Amino acid sequence: MxxxxxxxxxxxxxxxxxxxxxxxxxxxxxxxxxxxxxxxxxxxxxxxxxxxxxxxxxxxxxxxxxxxxxxxxxxxxxxxxxxxxxxxxxxxxxxxxxxxxxxxxxxxxxxxxxxxxxxxxxxxxxxxxxxxxxxxxxxxxxxxxxxxxxxxxxxxxxxxxxxxxxxxxxxxxxxxxxxxxxxKRTFNQTQVTDGLKLMLWGFFKKLVIADSLSPIVNDIFNNSASHSSTTLAIGAVFFAFQIYGDFSGYSDIAIGTSKLFGIELMSNFKFPYFSRNIGEFWRKWHISLSTWFRDYLYIPLGGSKGSQLISIRNIFIIFIVSGFWHGANWTFVIWGLFHALLFLPSFITSTNRKFTGTINLLHSPKGFIINLLRFLQTFILVTIGWVFFRSESITQAFSYIKKMLFDFSSEVYVHPSGYRMIDYFIILICFVVFEYVIRNNERNPFYFKNKIVRFCLYVLMLFAIILFYDDGVDRSFIYFQF
Structure with a gap:
């Protein structure tokens, strides 16, 4: 169901x-x-x-x-x-x-x-x-x-x-x-209300963000050989937001639904695309899985307590196994290996836990530029990795990345159903800005004190969900296949 x-x-x-x-x-x-x-x-x-x-x-x-x-x-x-x-x-x-x-x-x-x-x-x-x-x-x-x-x-x-x-x-x-x-659980109206709010946010991410991007992503990846490098870049970026909206949306709905029954589940996402390096990304993405592998695989293998060579071995094991956990395809293994290679430099230089606080782009002009470049760099690397995750084969993935990064061709991409592409870019920009504003409140995206602001957000999201709901789109969640 x-x-x-x-x-x-x-x-x-x-x-x-x-x-x-x-x-x-x-x-x-x-x-x-x-x-x-x-x-x-x-x-x-x-x-x-x-x-x-x-x-x-x-x-x-x-x-x-x-x-x-x-x-x-x-x-x-x-x-x-x-x-x-x-x-x-x-x-x-x-x-x-x-x-x-x-x-x-x-x-x-x-x-x-x-x-x-x-x-x-x-x-x-x-x-x-x-x-x-x-x-x-x-x-x-x-x-x-x-x-x-x-x-x-x-x-x-x-x-x-x-x-x-x-x-x-x-x-x-x-x-x-x-x-x-x-x-024994007792009915708590505040907990139920918070659960409904989180569910609304989860449905918005799934139906408005993930499902609306799905036809575009499918079209670009299924016909990657015939598209230009700019279109392939759009496909990779859109998939990055699709899988985030899809999976974090599911997690929000699950956590919100649990609240309705007096049960509190752990957080699974903490705005991972605002990460300043790969180490921070993995502390914010699919937290329940990454901490599971940390506690039940990485630490029993010795963690980082032994020699650096043993620690590096353990890192490769945990990332490769994590990739293999996602599916029976070598693309997932390569995806895990890719992230191990991305994580390794920060581990060797002991900077993998350098960034633990919340990012603040507006702290100072210099800080704005530095932090913006950091999370853009992390997002780009993660997005390249998503190409392996989304591709049907290793050959397709490498061909996709090669053409996307080195072909230098461009075209005006047309939506499969003829909708204006500019609308999708505007939605994603607004989504990123809103996530930045609520980055300290992953469990309460409607934390604003002003009742009028909260009411407007409720109405806007409900209207967007109704507007973007497309019965012709595959509505299943991506992570159901894992």
Whole structure:
């Protein structure tokens, strides 16, 4: 079920009403209803894969309770590895089986041998990468004795399948979400109001920014060989805003929807395109995933505590694995490798954490120019990386980048549906300016004290959503495929 669908527009008020007005007196009833609503939400797409969520839930719940009473180190490790192997085994099969088979065949073909290995017509379960990492974090934290395992199967099930963030995050930690689910929630009008505001902002980013740019991006990338370098640059920049509007919009809707049910999720984006280097970008982009890899992969590998050579190895591992997490295509691996190479200079010079405060372009004329150049440089490098992310193959990606950077040709690009392109540039400029104004308030974009200003923003965004809503555009979220 998509957030931006009529089905969800009917589903959400019904679930909200039953949750607060029928199940509000009993915590177990609330949690049981969350599980029911979440399974309905997920099963709306394909009910057959509900068994995977149920299996992962029962597996890690059981292992967590075995770990509760097991003090022998060897057996604790066996239990942990059962969880890791089984969970990643399912993820690997559904997401990467055909990728490895095709790569295996290609490798033999490269050396002059031809083999016939059949691939399977495997449907990728929506959100499997997200809920797999979520349940794994629970088992790992219990193993490290940083979290007390729960005895409440219903509460644990609600933690695993909580519908707002089930299919595209944020990837929550049990240490944050499980205590909220295990504690009685009471209706809070302010929290609900804040949630609705954040949802409005998320829908604006998805429907007005991401979905309106989608036809242009698809047209340019699908016909990149016939377009000029200026048009390819437009396509790359538009995709940068499309994927940001799409994914951060989903996160805002998910966080806002969770607020309606008295649950606070972690922030997933903090205006990443105002970053002054790649290190700052990765502290602001897909925060739940980057911190997951930091805590459960980078630090266990040794982090930056060993020699510099080991630390550099760990950096390459975490970025390449992060790229591979996004999809079964070598383009994602190259995308991760590209970001590792971008991150490396700041790590070696110990400047990766140089910028931790909020950017202020208006601090001084000199500061304006320096900071503007810094975040423009970061945005350009990130945008080049997005070409690998969006391309169907490595060959297409390199051809796209080569032509975009070195062809020096230009043309007047025409929108596939004939709309004025200038309107899209104006919208993006206004969007960037508004994001700069609210850069300290990612959870409350309508923080302005003046009621008239807030009212005008509400009306403007609602009007824009209605105006830009196009039933002919693919409304699915990009990160559903991961």
């Amino acid at each position: 998509l957030f931006n669908s009529i089905d969800f527009a009917i589903f959400l008020p019904l679930v909200f009403g039953i949750y607060w007005f029928i199940c509000n007196r009993n915590l177990k009833a609330q949690n049981l209803f969350i599980v029911f609503a979440s399974y309905l939400f997920y099963g709306w797409w394909d009910w057959r894969f509900l068994g995977l969520i149920l299996f992962s839930t029962l597996l890690d719940f059981t292992i967590g309770n075995f770990l509760r009473n097991e003090e022998r180190v060897a057996r604790r490790k066996v239990l942990l590895w059962i969880s890791i192997v089984v969970n990643l085994g399912f993820l690997g099969f559904f997401k990467y089986y055909n990728f490895f088979v095709d790569s295996f065949v290609d490798a033999f073909t490269f050396f002059g041998h031809t083999i016939d290995v059949g691939s399977l017509d495997i449907i990728l379960p929506v959100g499997i990468s997200f809920y797999t990492f979520q349940t794994l974090s629970y088992t790992i934290d219990v193993y490290k004795k940083e979290l007390e395992p729960t005895k409440d199967l219903i509460a644990f099930s609600a933690f695993v399948c909580f519908f707002p963030q089930l299919v595209a995050g944020p990837i929550e930690r049990a240490i944050n979400l499980l205590p909220q689910i295990s504690t």
